[in-house]
Amino acid sequence: MSRTGVGRLQILDGCINADKYIRNVLDAKLLPSAQDLFGANAPYTFQQDSAPCHTAGKCIMWFQSHGVKL
Numbered sequence: 001m002s003r004t005g006v007g008r009l010q011i012l013d014g015c016i017n018a019d020k021y022i023r024n025v026l027d028a029k030l031l032p033s034a035q036d037l038f039g040a041n042a043p044y045t046f047q048q049d050s051a052p053c054h055t056a057g058k059c060i061m062w063f064q065s066h067g068v069k070l
Helices: 018-038 057-065
Strands: none
Touching: 018 057
């Protein structure tokens, strides 16, 4: 959610690990939502809590490789 609108929601069942978070949330929803809300290459900060799937090393590397500021 941002001042310009609301991003795409994803409902997930069961336990969420880093791979499921990357596949079903970050790739599938975050990137398209950021494009819709902010346009191509516009800077933004993504806020999340410290759930283990959010702070996993492969997720941190995903954010870095996609230029997403936390």
